Amino acid sequence: MVANKQIHTLVITGGHGFEQEPFWQMFNGFENFSYDTVAFPDAFKYLNVEAAKKYDALVFYDMWQEITADQQTAYLELLNQGKPIVYLHHALISFQDWDEFDRIVGGVWEEGQGTVKHNVQYTIQIADPDHPATKGMQDFEIEDETYGNFSANPDVHALLKADHPESAPVIGWTHRYANSQIVYIQLGHDRLAYGNPGYRKLVDQGIRWVVAAEN
Numbered sequence: 574m575v576a577n578k579q580i581h582t583l584v585i586t587g588g589h590g591f592e593q594e595p596f597w598q599m600f601n602g603f604e605n606f607s608y609d610t611v612a613f614p615d616a617f618k619y620l621n622v623e624a625a626k627k628y629d630a631l632v633f634y635d636m637w638q639e640i641t642a643d644q645q646t647a648y649l650e651l652l653n654q655g656k657p658i659v660y661l662h663h664a665l666i667s668f669q670d671w672d673e674f675d676r677i678v679g680g681v682w683e684e685g686q687g688t689v690k691h692n693v694q695y696t697i698q699i700a701d702p703d704h705p706a707t708k709g710m711q712d713f714e715i716e717d718e719t720y721g722n723f724s725a726n727p728d729v730h731a732l733l734k735a736d737h738p739e740s741a742p743v744i745g746w747t748h749r750y751a752n753s754q755i756v757y758i759q760l761g762h763d764r765l766a767y768g769n770p771g772y773r774k775l776v777d778q779g780i781r782w783v784v785a786a787e788n
């Protein structure tokens with residue numbers, strides 16, 4: 574992969590609040606990186622083959638729920654054509670009534686079963702240190718919100734693991750859906766994550782990996 578390639582992304586939010594300033598500061602700190610932002614429901618204007626063309630990757634940090642049948646069709650066409658995507662944190666919990674979304678994101682969050690806990694200090698284990706998304710990384714400490722009792726799909730390639738009673742065991746992965754390379758990173762609730770060097774590196778390298786894998 575070409576580490577210094579200039580990439581242009583669309584960062585999609587909506588449906589869940591977050592600390593705006595430190596979140597955008599994280600992206601502003603990435604080298605050779607530029608982005609546009611849009612929130613749902615306006616984001617649907619970009620979730621089709623034609624409108625997404627100008628972006629090397631889509632980065633989802635939303636928790637939007639409503640999606641029409643036509644919007645699902647356009648989203649699936651985009652994935653069939655091939656669009657690199659990184660889903661962050663609560664993006665796992667988007668589109669709870671759209672069954673296909675579990676296969677797209679690569680994991681399952683069940684309403685009423687998944688658990689969240691704020692401000693947990695724990696160790697993130699790099700499950701595959703040879704992977705381009707996690708290369709050069711070692712296990713690191715973070716204070717962040719854990720998600721418990723959700724599951725990664727069996728066909729994903731694990732990138733991150735945790736060994737903590739409040740956390741699911743596999744908390745970051747990559748997989749392909751249709752012709753699209755996908756990364757999911759569970760971390761990232763607030764400024765404690767956005768400002769963590771390990772988290773920043775994961776997001777930066779995760780985006781670069783999905784783009785590189787597509788080309």
Ligand SMILES: [Zn+2]
Pocket residue numbers: 662663718761762763
């Ligand atoms: Zn959160």
